[in-house]
Amino acid sequence: MRLALLLCFFSFIWLADCAPPTCYSRVLGLSKEIIGLLGKLHNFHRTKTCVEILPKLFLDVQNSCINTKLHDFLYVMENLPTQYCRERPRIVLLKQKVTNLYRIINRICYRDLVYFTDDCEAIETGQSTPHYREDRLQMLVEEKR
Template sequence: MKFAVVALVFFFNFLWTAKCAPPTCYSRVLGLSKEIMDMLEKLQKYHRTKSCVEVLPKMYLDVHNSCVMPKLRDFIYAAENHPTQFCRERPRIILLKRKVRNLYIIINRVCYRDLVFFSDDCEALETGQSSPRYGEDRLQLLQET
């Protein structure tokens, strides 16, 4: 009985210390981009901020897309220069701007050259749907068959 209690305490202590590891740059970028997308979705549904979000550019974040930096920069500019004062002062919009700016800074400064971009489909960041692009060698193989 005593051994079982000690083993259980050791197991929970192990789980607790495993969660104490600092997040990597990549995990922080992924987590923050998910937070931003969830927040955008909630703001689009909330009646007080729905009209404010409609003015902002459409954004579907994919940190593996090489066009993510210009998209974040454009979004920050549009959010900071929103046409209505009411929307610029909304606490949720201000929090969204901060999160987007933090993501931009993390990707640009902290994770500089650590992230790998798998696509360059800029349209996918606006529509949310990526279209497959074939390289020249793959396209040539498709044409031959």
């Protein structure tokens, strides 16, 4: 009896995990994979010299500058200086993942994603500077007085 109950419980968990991903969840998951792979490439001795020329990239899917930064990143990846770097399997995998992310954002999830910031510097540095609207800025000035 307990075995049947346990089997039934795990089958419900498995069915709950079968829900199709939303655009946002797919983009978020893929961006985390890319950041993880970039970290591995920077630490791996065979690819360290190849990825030194890649621009810094901190993916924030709610930043409207992500499209231009991904486009620039892909351009650099397609024009790596040596054939050795262009053919490394992990670099090819990174290029595929970045291309997939760029296509998903621009074609599949074109109107589904909501951008909350337009801080292009945050994608390069990883640190976002707060931008206050005029009414919020006025409230902050009044609080200081």
